[in-house]
Amino acid sequence: MTTPYDPNAQVHLGVFYTGVGPQLIWTSTGNKPHVAIETFTEVAQLLERGLFDAFFLGEGLRVRENQGRIYDLDVAGRPDAITQLSALAAVTERIGLVATQNTTYNYPADLARRLASLDLLSDGRAGWNVVTTDNAWTGANFRHGGWLPHERRYERATEFVETAKALWSSWEPDAVADSAEAKSWARPGAVHDVQKDSDLVRLHARATVPASRQGRPVLFQAGDSDGGRELAARHADVVFSANTDYDKAVVYAADLRARLTRHGRSPDSLRILPGASVILGDTPEEAVERARWVREEQISGPRAIAFLEQYWNTDLSAYDPNGPLPGIEPSEGELDPSRGTIPIERRTGKHALIAEWRALSEAENLSILQLVRRVTPEHRTFVGTPSQIADEWTHYVRTRAVDGFNITPHLVPSSLEDVVDKLVPELQERGAYRTAYEGTTLREHLALPTPA
Amino acid sequence: MMLIAVDLDGDGAHPAAWRHSGRRPGDVLTAAALREVVGAAEAAGFALATFADSPLPPSRGLEAAGRLEAGTRAAHVAPLTDRIGLAPTLHVSTTEPFHLATQLASLDYASNGRAGWVVGTASDPDDLATVGADSPTDPAEVVEVARRLWDSWEDDAVIKDVATGRYLDADRVHHVDYAGASFSVTGPLITPRPPQGQVVVLAPAELDIDFQADIVLVGRDFTRAVQAKEAGAPLVFAEIEVVLDAGAPGDERLAELDGASPWPDSGRLRHTGSVAALVDLLRSLPPAVDGVRLHPATLAVDLPILAREVAGLFPPPQKGATLRSTLGLPRPASRFARR
Numbered sequence: 001m002t003t004p005y006d007p008n009a010q011v012h013l014g015v016f017y018t019g020v021g022p023q024l025i026w027t028s029t030g031n032k033p034h035v036a037i038e039t040f041t042e043v044a045q046l047l048e049r050g051l052f053d054a055f056f057l058g059e060g061l062r063v064r065e066n067q068g069r070i071y072d073l074d075v076a077g078r079p080d081a082i083t084q085l086s087a088l089a090a091v092t093e094r095i096g097l098v099a100t101q102n103t104t105y106n107y108p109a110d111l112a113r114r115l116a117s118l119d120l121l122s123d124g125r126a127g128w129n130v131v132t133t134d135n136a137w138t139g140a141n142f143r144h145g146g147w148l149p150h151e152r153r154y155e156r157a158t159e160f161v162e163t164a165k166a167l168w169s170s171w172e173p174d175a176v177a178d179s180a181e182a183k184s185w186a187r188p189g190a191v192h193d194v195q196k197d198s199d200l201v202r203l204h205a206r207a208t209v210p211a212s213r214q215g216r217p218v219l220f221q222a223g224d225s226d227g228g229r230e231l232a233a234r235h236a237d238v239v240f241s242a243n244t245d246y247d248k249a250v251v252y253a254a255d256l257r258a259r260l261t262r263h264g265r266s267p268d269s270l271r272i273l274p275g276a277s278v279i280l281g282d283t284p285e286e287a288v289e290r291a292r293w294v295r296e297e298q299i300s301g302p303r304a305i306a307f308l309e310q311y312w313n314t315d316l317s318a319y320d321p322n323g324p325l326p327g328i329e330p331s332e333g334e335l336d337p338s339r340g341t342i343p344i345e346r347r348t349g350k351h352a353l354i355a356e357w358r359a360l361s362e363a364e365n366l367s368i369l370q371l372v373r374r375v376t377p378e379h380r381t382f383v384g385t386p387s388q389i390a391d392e393w394t395h396y397v398r399t400r401a402v403d404g405f406n407i408t409p410h411l412v413p414s415s416l417e418d419v420v421d422k423l424v425p426e427l428q429e430r431g432a433y434r435t436a437y438e439g440t441t442l443r444e445h446l447a448l449p450t451p452a
Numbered sequence: 453m454m455l456i457a458v459d460l461d462g463d464g465a466h467p468a469a470w471r472h473s474g475r476r477p478g479d480v481l482t483a484a485a486l487r488e489v490v491g492a493a494e495a496a497g498f499a500l501a502t503f504a505d506s507p508l509p510p511s512r513g514l515e516a517a518g519r520l521e522a523g524t525r526a527a528h529v530a531p532l533t534d535r536i537g538l539a540p541t542l543h544v545s546t547t548e549p550f551h552l553a554t555q556l557a558s559l560d561y562a563s564n565g566r567a568g569w570v571v572g573t574a575s576d577p578d579d580l581a582t583v584g585a586d587s588p589t590d591p592a593e594v595v596e597v598a599r600r601l602w603d604s605w606e607d608d609a610v611i612k613d614v615a616t617g618r619y620l621d622a623d624r625v626h627h628v629d630y631a632g633a634s635f636s637v638t639g640p641l642i643t644p645r646p647p648q649g650q651v652v653v654l655a656p657a658e659l660d661i662d663f664q665a666d667i668v669l670v671g672r673d674f675t676r677a678v679q680a681k682e683a684g685a686p687l688v689f690a691e692i693e694v695v696l697d698a699g700a701p702g703d704e705r706l707a708e709l710d711g712a713s714p715w716p717d718s719g720r721l722r723h724t725g726s727v728a729a730l731v732d733l734l735r736s737l738p739p740a741v742d743g744v745r746l747h748p749a750t751l752a753v754d755l756p757i758l759a760r761e762v763a764g765l766f767p768p769p770q771k772g773a774t775l776r777s778t779l780g781l782p783r784p785a786s787r788f789a790r791r
Binding site for chain 1: 470472481483486487507509511513515523524527532549559562564578581605612614617619622625634635
């Protein structure tokens with residue numbers, strides 16, 4: 001197979017602002033107050049100056065805990081995504097506004113309506129990052145609790161998305177009267193009810209708004225399991241993938257494009273934007289040094305102990321982060337989900353993992369802190385000068401491994417100022433990044449086809 | 453002293469208002485239309501703007517079949533305004549109570565403390581069918597759980613203590629452990645305590661939750677105002693539909709609107725006639741009520757007159773004021789705070 005090469009390929013950029021979690025270095029003065037509307041406005045306007053495609057917000061369903069207590073080491077507490085993005089739509093003009101919203105603890109008609117409203121208020125700039133949740137611990141805040149078993153969450157997600165799409169296309173294009181003298185506000189028969197009656201989705205609803213300028217909100221999908229990829233191939237416009245390393249990205253893109261073809265979609269009807277962290281320096285050495293500082297800040301001594309507590313499931317506060325791993329045996333049970341959703345591969349087998357860590361720390365004489373910094377999973381981090389990263393990213397998009405990146409910031413807004421002011425001009429110099437917004441809608445920014 | 457709220461839904465409260473909007477019918481669903489009416493209401497000095505809503509199109513027929521969701525409307529105008537209160541109607545049976553509390557707390561942040569909530573109870577079988585529900589949710593339960601969730605982070609929960617590495621004080625963020633008849637919520641809220649402590653709750657009198665409301669909204673039956681005060685409601689507002697003399701006399705305008713599409717009686721007061729008579733009516737209402745919520749029949753016609761002749765009779769909110777301070781309501785302490 002020859003590697004595709006497109007010399008005109010463009011880097012599309014988004015920022016995934018989770019608003020909470022260990023990647024945000026709150027101890028630094030480079031971070032602004034995390035819930036203030038002014039902080040969000042500043043970031044969204046900064047990204048718009050940098051001609052970004054999209055600003056993403058994460059979704060909160062439950063505040064994280066450790067050992068039955070509220071987890072106190074990370075930034076916690078954030079606004080509702082659609083509410084916040086509706087406000088930001090008023091103080092931005094072009095950037096896409098993407099809300100992460102789950103399909104387990106929402107009602108399809110209610111959520112579809114809020115997203116459609118955001119889409120109209122922003123004049124075609126809304127997106128929905130479709131996620132699923134399956135644990136009863138999160139469900140304890142919601143009417144239906146933990147009713148959805150893991151293997152059925154993508155079934156529900158698929159039916160949910162199909163219902164939302166049906167609601168978004170339920171007004172015929174010319175449904176609304178064009179003059180005050182018309183017989184009625186809406187043309188008879190031009191607004192269709194949507195009905196669904198399965199064991200996972202039951203509703204009879206009518207949309208209260210017509211389509212926006214971009215047809216419907218742009219759908220993002222992040223799941224990497226087979227179910228997630230199938231959902232993406234059937235319904236998503238963009239995947240927010242975890243396959244950021246170049247070789248993995250190439251394999252992933254091939255898999256996804258094959259799935260698209262199987263579902264009768266054009267391979268170019270979907271954008272691939274993996275998650276990424278970016279750490280820039282004026283010299284390669286400075287970037288490496290900054291990356292080391294970021295990792296150390298993100299994984300402090302108390303966080304390293306808390307990380308182990310999740311696996312040992314017992315109080316380890318008496319242990320020194322700079323000392324050896326706890327000699328005591330972990331509890332029998334597997335991980336509890338109160339520190340956030342656990343990837344499926346980590347839900348079982350913690351004892352084997354702990355045995356591996358013990359072997360590693362003995363072989364290399366690692367302290368708790370050193371070990372945890374080594375084994376904590378992280379988004380792929382691009383570390384280098386703006387010119388180095390611009391070269392790398394240009395190669396990624398021109399060889400069609402990805403269509404761009406979704407950046408997770410560690411300092412808000414200062415780490416993003418560097419991207420806008422230093423990295424974006426380098427990409428522009430290489431002809432791999434827009435120099436002005438050409439369209440007005442999120443779908444146009446992403447060069448996606450109009451939905452059928 | 454009188455507090456004046458105005459509902460700014462769509463083209464106006466009358467179902468045929470769109471015929472007199474002076475623009476293309478679909479334009480009501482744009483940000484520009486929303487910004488225009490909210491901007492006018494704030495400039496005039498109204499204390500509070502409310503946004504009526506429904507899970508289904510406002511008319512079950514073909515009149516005014518479009519409506520943007522109210523929470524997104526209120527949030528959208530939050531950063532464009534700095535003194536008027538913003539209170540969307542959110543419905544308790546067709547939303548998740550936890551999301552509803554989060555959305556309102558977030559509106560309070562987006563507006564720097566100007567959020568209110570008109571408790572909505574749409575629960576006809578058609579409304580319930582939109583979420584596949586078989587029975588309505590008791591509004592008393594949802595107001596109770598929302599207030600608990602707004603209290604669940606104490607005001608000083610975020611400590612950012614660099615020395616110990618603690619972002620928050622876990623002893624000041626609380627589970628609410630609410631277990632009601634039809635749902636339960638563990639908490640805490642995902643959003644820290646909103647700027648006003650608790651969002652201002654407006655409850656229509658027919659909900660019979662006076663003791664849980666900050667403002668009870670009463671119709672023509674003013675004995676309900678007395679009852680609400682006795683039940684401990686801090687404020688009572690009268691609901692008044694308004695069709696003013698404007699070019700044509702108010703009753704002629706109303707007849708023409710009703711001819712196109714009848715306006716059902718909602719139990720509210722209705723003033724049809726001169727703005728001077730409306731001002732007299734407003735002056736006659738205290739102390740039975742503390743304020744009014746006006747429902748202009750047609751925003752394009754009635755709102756400019758109300759803005760010019762009525763809003764200015766009473767002191768406007770101060771720039772940067774929270775809705776609670778505009779209304780003279782205290783900021784509640786969190787129920788979880790150690791005394």
